[in-house]
Amino acid sequence: MKCKTIISELADYLDEALDPILRASIEEHLGKCKDCRIVVDTCKQTIEIFCDSEPAPLPQTTRLRLHEALAKRLRRVRA
Numbered sequence: 901m902k903c904k905t906i907i908s909e910l911a912d913y914l915d916e917a918l919d920p921i922l923r924a925s926i927e928e929h930l931g932k933c934k935d936c937r938i939v940v941d942t943c944k945q946t947i948e949i950f951c952d953s954e955p956a957p958l959p960q961t962t963r964l965r966l967h968e969a970l971a972k973r974l975r976r977v978r979a
Contacts, residue, residue, distance in 0.1 A: 901925050901926065901928070901929040903929075903933060903935065903936050905926075905929075906926060906929060906930070906933075906936045906939070906940070907939070909922065909926060910939070910940065910943060913926055913940070914940070914943060914944065914947065
């Protein structure tokens, strides 16, 4: 397994939504790869920190920029 695969499957891994064989393969890789283990642990900690926090309101300019970026990305995906 390659580190790139870990990153692409990270959300499903953290959500425990992976096929058991793929999950086992990822866990084997994590046992050998310090860099990927750091990424996974950091993501877990970030989720734990923000899971119980209240959402912060976005400034209007940030909200508009985000919506524009998402719309642009969706147009590229659909094209």
